Amino acid sequence: MAQESYDVIVIGSGPGGYTAAARAAEHGLKAVCIEKSPRLGGVCLNVGCIPSKALLDSSEHFEYTRTKLAEHGVNVNDVTFDLTRMMSRKDAIVENLTGQVRRLLNNRKVEIVHGAARLIAADRVEVLMENVSRILSAKYILLAAGSEPVNVPGLVFDGKYIVTSTEALAFDRVPKHLVIVGGGYIGLELGTVWRRLGAKVTVIEMLPEIASTLDRQIGRTLQRLLEKQGMSFHLGTRASQAQVIGETVWVTLETEDKSATIECDKLLVAVGRKPLTTGLGLEDVGVKTDARSGQIVVDAAYCTTIPNIYAIGDLIAGPMLAHKASAEARAAVDGFAGLYSEVNYDALPAVVYTWPEAASVGLTEEQLKAREIPYKTGNFPFNGVGRALCLGEKEGFVKMLAHAKTDRLLGVHIIGPRASELIAECTLAMEFGASAEDLARTIHAHPTLAEGIQEAAWSIIK
Incomplete structure (x- = not known):
């Protein structure tokens, strides 16, 4: 040959x-x-x-x-x-x-x-x-x-009732009840799509929090806002088995001290890849x-x-x-x-495209504590940002972490409107080794959502 x-x-x-x-x-x-x-x-x-x-x-x-x-x-x-x-x-x-x-x-x-x-x-x-x-x-x-997609024992994909994200992107009708195993970004995003279109959405997550790679303060806020929108969560819970009977999926849930069964018409397994x-x-x-x-x-x-x-x-x-x-x-x-x-993996952004969006770059507060890195933090809520109020988007905040001695940016975490776009400025700042003061003294157009970043930086150095 x-x-x-x-x-x-x-x-x-x-x-x-x-x-x-x-x-x-x-x-x-x-x-x-x-x-x-x-x-x-x-x-x-x-x-x-x-x-x-x-x-x-x-x-x-x-x-x-x-x-x-x-x-x-x-x-x-x-x-x-x-x-x-x-x-x-x-x-x-x-x-x-x-x-x-x-x-x-x-x-x-x-x-x-x-x-x-x-x-x-x-x-x-x-x-x-x-x-x-x-x-x-x-x-x-x-x-x-x-x-x-990762296969989960007891939750066997059939492509119709027990599905991966691929099938969940192409349902021919809105599920009455969509149960999602996995509280990461894939499950949360697809859950958001189908909840908006009328599905009841329940998320099952083994860990005690959703979106576990996010800064914990951001993750808690995201869960609260998604619950406010109608999504429900079972945390610290394992889906151990799923059985399809007719057109209904019966899912067995287990916690430390009890087990229960939940029914749905679609089960999305999104525990990772x-x-x-x-x-x-x-x-x-x-x-x-x-x-x-x-x-x-x-x-x-x-x-x-x-x-x-x-x-x-x-x-x-x-x-x-x-x-x-x-x-x-x-x-x-x-x-x-x-x-x-x-x-530069220290300046690698990540986004969860729910609404509000959650975006981050750099280290979380939990990671800084674990590594015993001295830090200072600044926060600014979007309900104090004029452009956000004009848009009617008051939920969320910008959280900025900087080194306690050098003021160099260590991480920025945003939950709010268009966080996916706002994080780019913070990623660029970290790529160039900027300090919180550098961001604070950079003139931002008014009124813009990006002023929330500037105000979070000012809150660190005041």
């Missing part, structure tokens, strides 16, 4: 994969991107970040029209929604963006191969396609295959993985235990975020081109 040679083989076309392939081409390297699915874009563009945000925005418009327009003096009667049209809009956005990825790679002269990739040597990959296979070789192989390494042939070539997490072990340059084979994104340690994968892709490929590049 003929062997085709490249400088870089990228396995996976999600945010990490397509960014890596495009970056390689920008450096003048001959690159090929292998994707097993018919459409490019990976989980993020197809069944993750993009479709979920499309539904979040559509459902937010519906709820805002139904519940908040009247306070602005705009009266609308008998507000309804068309779920089929809402889903079609989501699908059109996905189609548009995945098409843009294809055009990006085509314009960079990156070859696109659709098929299942398997490592067969440190410098070779076999691609299995519909009736044929190809052998590709390269100096560098970059693994960017992404992740898949795991690296998608099945079929990659890691064991065949000796790529080492962590025995507990299944993550691929890499060094600071993203090289695995096998020289010339690299891995990024959801396959390696760290939060499973699309922008993390993209940043790692650029850093790894810059290394292929002989350039120095790195990812």
Whole structure:
């Protein structure tokens, strides 16, 4: 069989994969991107970040029209929604963006191969396609295959009643009662979509709090506001078994001292995701993985235990975020081109796209205490921000953490309107090693939501 040679083989076309392939081409390297699915874009563009945000925005418009327009003096009667049209809009956005990825790679002269990739040597990959296979070789192989939902014993996916986030993005009707196992960002966001559209939503979480990676003060506030909106929570509770009888799912819940049963018509299991390494042939070539997490072990340059084979994104340690994968892709490929590049994980933002949104960058207060880092804190509520009041968005606050001696920013945590956009300023400030005083003395336009950041900074240094 003929062997085709490249400088870089990228396995996976999600945010990490397509960014890596495009970056390689920008450096003048001959690159090929292998994707097993018919459409490019990976989980993020197809069944993750993009479709979920499309539904979040559509459902937010519906709820805002139904519940908040009247306070602005705009009266609308008998507000309804068309779920089929809402889903079609989501699908059109996905189609548009995945098409843009294809055009990006085509314009960079990156070859696109659709098929299942398997490592067969440190410098070779076999691609299995519909009736044929190809052998590709390269100096560098970059693994960017992404992740898949974690399976929970006793909660077996059937794709109709007991579902993953993929099916929950495409329900053909609004559930009467949606039970969600997992209080992380995926469960909270999808729960928000379907609650707005009329579902009763119950969240089951083993831990004593939801969104456990958030600063605890932010997490508690988020839970209170979601409860106020109608979402209910069972914390410190484990869903041990689910049984489908007819069109009803019976879920067994267990706490330390008792068990109970809850019924629903849809059960979403969203307890997390795991690296998608099945079929990659890691064991065949000796790529080492962590025995507990299944993550691929890499060094600071993203090289695995096998020289010339690299891995990024959801396959390696760290939060499973699309922008993390993209940043790692650029850093790894810059290394292929002989350039120095790195990812500053201390300035890696994260967002929960509920309403209000929750966004953070840097360390939480709990992490600072655990590491015994001296710090000072500043808070400012959005009900003191003029622009927020004009928008009718009074809930939430900005929380800023700075070093007690140097005033350098250590973390910023926001819950409130458009926190996902506001966090970018804080991320930039942390990337450049700014102090709280730097942010406080930076002139912010008035009236804007960003003034909440400035006021939180002033509250630290006053």
